[in-house]
Amino acid sequence: MHMSPSNVRHAVRRALALACVAAMGLSLAACSSEKSSDSASSSSSSSSSSSSSLAKMTGVTATGELGKKPTVTFKTPFEVKNNSYQILQEGNGKPIEDGDRVCTQQMIINASNGEQLMNTWDKNTPDCTLVVNSKQIDAAFYQLFKGMKLNTTIALGVNTGSGTSGSSASASASSTQQQYINVLTVVSKSKAATRASGDKVANIPSNLPKVTLDKTGKPSLDLNGYKPGSKMVVQTLIKGKGAAVKSTNTVEAHYTGWLASNGKQFDSSWDRGAPSDFPLDQVIAGWKQGLSGQTVGSQVLLIIPPDLGYGSTEKSGIPANSTLIFVVDILAAY
Structure with a gap:
């Protein structure tokens, strides 16, 4: 059964998350969907399943003008591992610095058949949830994004059917349907707020x-x-x-x-x-x-x-x- 595109994006945010705090009342975005998040009635945190290392992905290509919607190709069915990535296009803009809030245009592609399930480009609705701060995201992703230049396009692997390892190309359809590639293009950045201002x-x-x-x-x-x-x-x-x-x-x-x-x-x-x-x-x-x-x-x-x-x-x-x-x-x- 297919995940919804929003759930695929949530899976990526979970992978980025640094920590997941025990739910007590204000339900957890990090545990269920978003980046690191805490209960307003919790006083301690427990570690999430975020990784300390990333696997290199190969076999995906992207073409087109930097900073614009890319054309992404790969041979199907494609084997995906969680916490895997591939730089598809090196950007030409300013580098991302510690504390930057990053906006990305995204597309989600079914790895088994190459079907594009959604993209934010067509309606220009970038995702601006990622803050590149070592206290807010997993250390490996922090190192990956810090210093990355604007207009870079990166592929992140999402495999919901087999934990951290992708299943083989000959696996059942129900498994391969749970393998996705989330293609992100870093289009802008701003310094994240740290306190109320006004x-x-x-x-x-x-x-x-x-x-x-x-x-x-x-x-x-x-x-x-x-x-x-x-x-x-x-x-x-x-x-x-x-x-x-x-x-x-x-x-x-x-x-x-x-x-x-x-x-x-x-x-x-x-x-x-x-x-x-x-x-x-x-x-x-x-x-x-x-x-x-x-x-x-x-x-x-x-x-x-x-x-x-x-x-x-x-x-x-x-x-x-x-x-x-x-x-x-x-x-x-x-």
Whole structure:
């Protein structure tokens, strides 16, 4: 059975991911689909299945103008191994540097018959999820992408049927149908945001918890005598100048979470040294409700009652029926 094109792209993002954190409430993009991502109620991480080395792929060719949609050819059926790659076209643009967010145009090709399943070129919808940072992606992929020039085209192997090794060309159709080639062309880059940026909001209600930031942007919280009620509170602290977040987006965020009952911190991406990515349709309701409509670059204070958080379910470090306080820096949305 064929995977959907989106699931193939998710498989590539899983391969790139540095770590996968135990799910507790804000569902994991890294474990299920995206790059390294963490639960907003988890305090520790566990290693993902990302590799420390990459296999060289051979036999795939790409022709055409650099930076434009390539014509890709290979002999079918083609044997694919996970965590394999081949540079198809050497780019001629600026090199990728540490901390760059990279946008790629992509096509996904069925390795068994050469059928193109999807591409982002035709509708010009590049994927800008990759941040080239050693704390956010697997070490081998970090070394591969760092220094790569813009307009480079690379093939990545995806094999969902046989783990890290590709099956033989004579394997059953059900197996070969699960072998894909994801062809990425690096078309642009920008320096990834590391903290909220924009205008500080004036006239924040004086009865809310007080948030202070250290020199890196990491927040700390003073409860300020705050007693939570039954309704959710959404207070923008810094108004970013980016696009509005849609409820269907994935957001990249730096965040810290505390218990409203005593101000105890239970989770922070800042302590792990890297932001996290969350599809808003997979997070607790309070995050989806509170972040939708905010602008990229903003910092938002969320006070989430139990019915929009974890309800009567006890989580590690979070008692049942807890009101939660988050400070969230929205770094990107896509």
